[in-house]
Amino acid sequence: ESQLVKELARQEKLVIATGGGMVINPVNAALLRQNGVFVYLVADPAVIYRRVKHKEDRPLLSQAKDRQEQIKKLFAARKEIYENLAGFRVDTGQNTPEKAVELIIAYLQDKGELQYFHNNRPRAGRMPTLPLEDVLVDLGNNSYHIYIGQGILKQLVNYLQKLALEADQKIFLITNPTVKNLYGREIAAAHLTGNYQVIWGEIPDREEAKSLSEAARLYDLAFAHRVERRTPVVALGGGVxxxxxxxxxxxxxxxxPxxxxxxxxLAQVDSSIGGKVAVNHPRGKNIIGSFYQPKLVLIDITVLNSLDRRELVAGLAEVIKYGVIADAEFFSWLEENLLKVLALEPQALIHVISTSCRIKAGVVQKDEKEEGLRAILNFGHTIGHALEALTEYRIYRHGEAVAIGMAAAASLAVHTGLLAAGEATRLKKLLEQAGLPTVLPSSISGEDLILAMQRDKKVQAGEIAFVLPVKIGQVEIKRDIPVKWRELIIKACQI
Structure with a gap:
């Protein structure tokens, strides 16, 4: 095998499909890298198991007593090696073979490694640059793709074409002055304004903009510009x-649309996915709203370069949340690579955002309308929302309040015997390394929090719902909270 690698490595214009073990040998990997580009075809271990469970031509699996467990072990042992080698990764569990080919061709052409031919002639220009990651939110007729990569805003017209828009069609683009100042020219440079009639709807850059009065103002604007049912509404901005x-x-x-x-x-990994849309009411946040799925989510990581540091850190709270509720391996990766994320290293950002999107997509696919499982996404939010309400949304960013809520929920889980103290310590340490708060202000008492939590919109039959970790990577939803827990909640909030 190594001799064959030496011979192939000297050649050009080849596609080499290696076995998983070939590149484990560092000599083989070095030889192939000298003259080639690595593409990592990745799939979840459960997907791999379904593909090979009945095959007998897999030496490392045919002798194993438990194939599924062996696949998990091989995946864990090799994953870091593959990711360090690969310049590009494609999830074959999320993409069809045809889509995977399309993504690989786009990547190779973007690197200047490939001349794209159409009908045996060189195609004029370049193929549209496609994102590095494509996450499908599979909801039947309401399914949509989340595209994650660099420079997506510059290719905005190409992505909007996926909606089958007609030339010169109207687009209702809603943003705020800050974002428009940053990216308005880039959108014009992307020929959006030359291809479509863009109706700009600007809203104030603050939480108070999520109101019926602002919605009514946008309705008036839509009516004045004769917005029709096929006119897409494009949200360019954060969660508000x-x-x-x-x-x-x-x-x-x-x-x-x-x-x-x-x-x-925060919006990239959380609020833009799942279809929750709402405005606030004087008596509560997000009280008036609906479940309404987007047709498309476009995530350009380059916009994070202009993001306020505090806003970036606040978004990391939701990222860390995903590790706690569903993916212990991702949580460990964050412990080891947090500095890369904070430094806005592109590959780290794409990994963090795509993993977070996949976790949320997986939950939403199973429970679109929050009738059960989706409630696990509220880990840290029960206490976090109460804290935001008690401080009138003026002191904490949403992610900061959620971070305090997660630390308190982990402490409560320790006090009730659900979680080992060491796991809660890991969570608190990671939150603090990210620069997030983990302690309630002394001015807020546990009793105040309980009263505020009882007014939360997620309360059912007067019961407060708590999402509590039982270990990193797994949580439980607790609704029937015993009376004795009241003291434990107060104690947990004194972390």
């Missing part, structure tokens, strides 16, 4: 922009 734009899209003319282009880390 996405929530309000989605609410307008869901309600104007009984529903318009909706596209999310989130520009904050």
């Amino acid at each position: 922009v996405g929530d309000l734009a989605g609410f307008v899209a869901a309600t104007y003319l009984r529903g318009l 909706f596209v999310q282009i989130p520009t904050t880390l």
Whole structure:
């Protein structure tokens, strides 16, 4: 095998499909890398097991007593090697073979490694640059793709073409002045304004913009510009922009196509996915809203370069949450690679965002309307929302409040015997390394929090729902909280 690698490595214009073990040998890997580009075809161990469980031509599996466990061990042992080698990765569990080919061709052409031919002639220009990651949210007729990569805003026209828009069609683009100042020229440079009639809807850059009065102002703007049912609403901004734009899209003319282009880390990994759209009411946050899925989510990691540091760190709270509720391996990766994320290293950002999106997509696919499982996404939010309400949304960013809520929930889980103290310590340490708060202010008492939690919209039959970790990577939803837990909650909030 090694001799064959030496011979092939000297040649050009080859596609080499290696076995998983070939590149484990560092000599083989070095030889292939000298003159080639590595593409890592990745799939979840469960997907791999379904593909090979009845095959007898796999030496490392045919002798194993438990094939599924052997696959997991091989995956864990080799994953880091593969990821360090690969310049590009494609999830074959999420993409069809045809789609995988399309993504690989686009990547190779973008690197200048491939001349794209069409009908045996060199094609004029370049293929549209496609994102490094494509996450499918599989909801039947409401399914949509999340595209994650660099420079997506520059290719915005190409992505919007996926909606089958007609030339010169109107687009209702909702943003705020800050984001428009940053990316308005880039959108114009992407020929969006030359291909479509862009109706700019600007809203204030603050939480108070999520209101019925702002929605009514946008309705007036839509009416004045004769927005029709096929006119897409494009949300360009953070969570406030996405929530309000989605609410307008869901309600104007009984529903318009909706596209999310989130520009904050928190919106990229959380609020832009799953279809929750809402406005606030004087008596509560997100009280008036709906479940309304987007047609497309476009995540350009380059926009994070202009993000306020505090806003970036606040978004990491939701990222860390995903590790706690569903993926212990991802949590460990964050422990080892947090500095790369904070330094905005592109590959680290793409890994963090795509993993977070896949976890949330997996939950939403199983429980779109939050009737059960989806409640695990509220880990840290029960206490976090109460803290935001008690401080009138003026002191903490959402992610900061959630971080305090997660630390308190982990402490409660320790006090009730659900979680080992060492696991809670790991969580608190990671949150603090990210620069997130983990302790409640002394001015807020446990009793105040309990009263605020009882007013939360997720309370059912007067019962507060707590999402508590039992270990890193797994949580449980507790609704029937015993009376004795009241003291434990107060104690947990004194971390």
